[in-house]
Amino acid sequence: MADQKMKGRTVSLMTMVFIFQVLFALLHGCFAASRKGQPPRNGTTVHPTAVNGFGSSVFLSVSGNVYPLGYYSVTVGIGNPPKAFQLDIDTGSDLTWVQCDAPCTGCSLPRDRLYKPVNSKFLPCKDPVCAALHSPKPHQCKKLNEKCGFQVDYADHGSVLGVIVSDNFPLSLVNGSLSSSFLAFGCGYRLQNRGPHTPPTTAGVLGLGKSKASISSQLSGMGITKNVVGHCLSGQGGGFLFLGADFVPKSGMTWSPMLQNSFDKHYSSGPAELLFGGKPTGVKGFNVIFDSGSTYTYLSSKIYQTVLNLVKKDLSGKQLQDVKDNALPICWKGARPFKSVQDVRNYFNSFALSFTGARNIQLHLPPEAYLIVTEKGNVCLGILSGTEAGLGTSNVIGDISLQNQLVIYDNDNQRIGWASADCTRKLRGL
Ligand SMILES: *[C@@H]1O[C@H](CO)[C@@H](O)[C@H](O)[C@H]1NC(C)=O
Ligand SMILES: *[C@@H]1O[C@H](CO)[C@@H](O)[C@H](O)[C@H]1NC(C)=O
Numbered sequence: 001m002a003d004q005k006m007k008g009r010t011v012s013l014m015t016m017v018f019i020f021q022v023l024f025a026l027l028h029g030c031f032a033a034s035r036k037g038q039p040p041r042n043g044t045t046v047h048p049t050a051v052n053g054f055g056s057s058v059f060l061s062v063s064g065n066v067y068p069l070g071y072y073s074v075t076v077g078i079g080n081p082p083k084a085f086q087l088d089i090d091t092g093s094d095l096t097w098v099q100c101d102a103p104c105t106g107c108s109l110p111r112d113r114l115y116k117p118v119n120s121k122f123l124p125c126k127d128p129v130c131a132a133l134h135s136p137k138p139h140q141c142k143k144l145n146e147k148c149g150f151q152v153d154y155a156d157h158g159s160v161l162g163v164i165v166s167d168n169f170p171l172s173l174v175n176g177s178l179s180s181s182f183l184a185f186g187c188g189y190r191l192q193n194r195g196p197h198t199p200p201t202t203a204g205v206l207g208l209g210k211s212k213a214s215i216s217s218q219l220s221g222m223g224i225t226k227n228v229v230g231h232c233l234s235g236q237g238g239g240f241l242f243l244g245a246d247f248v249p250k251s252g253m254t255w256s257p258m259l260q261n262s263f264d265k266h267y268s269s270g271p272a273e274l275l276f277g278g279k280p281t282g283v284k285g286f287n288v289i290f291d292s293g294s295t296y297t298y299l300s301s302k303i304y305q306t307v308l309n310l311v312k313k314d315l316s317g318k319q320l321q322d323v324k325d326n327a328l329p330i331c332w333k334g335a336r337p338f339k340s341v342q343d344v345r346n347y348f349n350s351f352a353l354s355f356t357g358a359r360n361i362q363l364h365l366p367p368e369a370y371l372i373v374t375e376k377g378n379v380c381l382g383i384l385s386g387t388e389a390g391l392g393t394s395n396v397i398g399d400i401s402l403q404n405q406l407v408i409y410d411n412d413n414q415r416i417g418w419a420s421a422d423c424t425r426k427l428r429g430l
Contacts, residue, residue, distance in 0.1 A: 055225045056173035057244025062089065065237035066382070066400045067327065067372040070295040072233050073202050074241055078185075080119055080168040087206035089241055090293030091229060091267055091409060092396070094209035095133060095152055097186030100162055106191030109203055117187050120167035122147040129184045130164060132212035135265070150186050155391055162188035169215075173224070174246055183218050205293070208243075210258075210411055211265060216243045217411070227411035231292055232423035235341075235368055235403040239423035248408055253417040254362070256355045259287060260414060266291065267409050269416050273356050274303060276310045277349040286395055288353060290407065290416055294398030296328075297370060298386030303395065307383055311348065318347050320379070327372065328380035337377020341368040344379045353397075363418060369401045 064072035073086050078098065085098050099107040101114035123130055125141035130148035148164040169183040188204060207214050208229045212221070220227035225244030233239040256269040270287030273280065283306050299307060308330065315332065325331040338344055344367065351365040370383050382400040387393070406421040 055220070055223055055244060056175040056177065056179075057225055057242050057246035058171045058179070058219070059174050059247070060241045062231065062233065062239040062241050063237070064233075066233075066235075066295055066403065068375065069237075071202065072231075072239065072292065072399060074206060076206070077170050078115060078167055080180075082168065082170050083115070085115065085203040086201065087204050088202045088293060089208060089231060090205045090291070091208045091231070092289065092291030092293040093152065093154070093205060094207045094211040094214045094265070095150060095164075095186050096183075096205060096207040096215050097150075097152070097160060097162060097188045098204035099191065100187035100189045102162070102187060102189035104189040104191070107189075108191070108201075113203065115187060115203070117165050117167075120165035120187070121182070123164040123166050123184045124148065127184070129213045129218065132217075133164070135211060148184075152186070155389065156193075157390075158191070158193045160186070160188040160192075161190040162186045171219075174244075179219070179224050181219070181222055181224065183215060184213070185215075208292070208409070209265065210267060210409070219243055220411075228408060229411075230406060230408040231402070232406045232421050233292070233399055233403050234423035236424060245410075245412070248410070248417075249406070249419065253406075253408065253419045255410075255415045255417040256361050257357060258409070258411075258414045258416050267416055269355060271356055272353045274306065275352040275354055275362075277314075278352070281306055281310065284356065288395045288397050290402070290409070291396050291398055292402065292407075294396050295400065296382045296384050297398045297401045298384050298389055298391055298394070298396040300391070300393040300395055301385050301387035304383065304385040304387070307351070308381070311381065314349055315347060320344075320347055323378050325374050325376055325378045325380055327374040327376075327378075328382065329384070331374065331378045331380040333378045338373045338379055339377070340373055341371050341379070344371065344373070347379075363397075363401075365401055369403065372400065 060074040062072050062074055071088050073088050075084050075086050077084055098115040099109050101111060101116045104114060107114055125146035125148050127148060131139040133150055150164055151159060151161040153159045164184050165187045166182045166184045168180055171179045173179055208216055216227055216229045219225045228245045228248060230242045230247055259268045259270060266289040268287050268289045271285045272288055273284035275281060283303050286303060320332040320334055323331050323333040348367040348371060351370060353363040355361040371379050372382050373379050386396060404420060404423060405418045408417040
């Protein structure tokens with residue numbers, strides 16, 4: 001990334017690269033020993049296909065914040081007996097993976113907190129989930145019992161390499177049942193550049209993207225939940241995440257069609273127009289990606305420059321001065337250190353994204369959706385140049401702009417929705 005000082009991981013948009021022969025030759029040795037003496041698996045309480053066809057939902061508490069942590073995570077159990085793993089919630093990537101004791105190079109957790117592939121099974125290369133991870137590249141399995149390897153390269157230049165396994169993934173359902181299905185996920189044993197941008201405490205990533213490989217797609221394929229992902233990230237930290245349709249409000253949501261094109265595997269919507277203080281800025285016709293795996297919002301250079309100019313122009317004559325702060329590239333200080341974004345609300349105007357498609361749909365970006373107040377009491381712009389960050393012309397709406405909103409990715413109805421919400425409270429959607 002252009003800015004090495006940002007805390008937390010920055011962008012999660014990923015590409016997958018698959019490696020075969022070499023990887024499997026290596027792996028065979030690693031896993032052979034650990035798979036000996038594996039106890040028989042048991043405990044499936046949820047039948048793969050729900051009788052009524054409606055399924056239930058999974059509801060998980062979220063912890064984390066935009067600043068200073070830079071990520072939001074959930075804790076899930078994996079294995080039998082289940083072991084707890086804290087995973088970064090990521091709607092910008094598909095593959096769920098955990099740091100894996102295979103053994104691992106580059107893992108950040110102590111060995112006893114790594115996932116041990118003892119009872120897990122290798123996902124065969126010919127499994128549809130493995131094919132989905134390859135997509136849109138053609139999927140070829142050379143040998144009969146070939147395993148499914150993966151490499152994920154994140155936009156912040158971190159990468160993880162490993163093998164796909166399937167293991168017991170117990171999840172409590174809101175109807176009171178326990179789902180103990182085997183789900184496929186990555187056992188990552190070679191992590192690179194998981195440096196300044198990677199949360200050191202998380203064990204991996206919960207991939208909630210739209211491909212068949214994501215956890216939500218897998219659960220929906222088994223009839224356990226609907227293929228709907230929702231998150232509510234509180235600006236005060238914490239929040240909640242759900243998989244399934246039980247918490248989708250019947251009214252009050254703003255829905256925008258989810259773009260469907262073969263080259264964009266991400267949750268995106270558009271075309272959008274940028275408004276500032278309710279007025280057009282002249283910037284329009286761009287698409288945006290909703291990515292909970294990105295801490296900040298990234299706009300392609302032209303849109304970013306417009307945003308920066310508008311904010312700066314708006315600040316002229318006001319008592320804020322440019323200041324250097326390690327947190328982010330663009331910061332200002334006041335006469336006294338600020339305590340929260342509330343203290344600077346009067347200095348900044350609101351942005352909005354107006355989705356110019358069918359109806360006039362807006363995503364409001366008030367000052368707290370694009371500014372942070374740092375430990376030093378400065379206020380910094382939480383919108384960054386995606387072009388400088390290596391994202392090309394993509395525009396990525398990250399956690400900072402998704403805070404205090406219930407955001408729903410409804411894959412069943414191909415739409416993305418949002419509504420202001422107090423994310424510290426559990427919603428009742430039924
Ligand atoms: C399932 O496995 C767990 C631990 O591996 C064991 O305690 C439990 O008794 C088993 N349950 C059944 C129904 O076999
Ligand atoms: C809860 O939902 C799951 C998944 O659809 C289903 O298999 C299970 O039978 C349901 N449990 C109850 C108590 O309704």
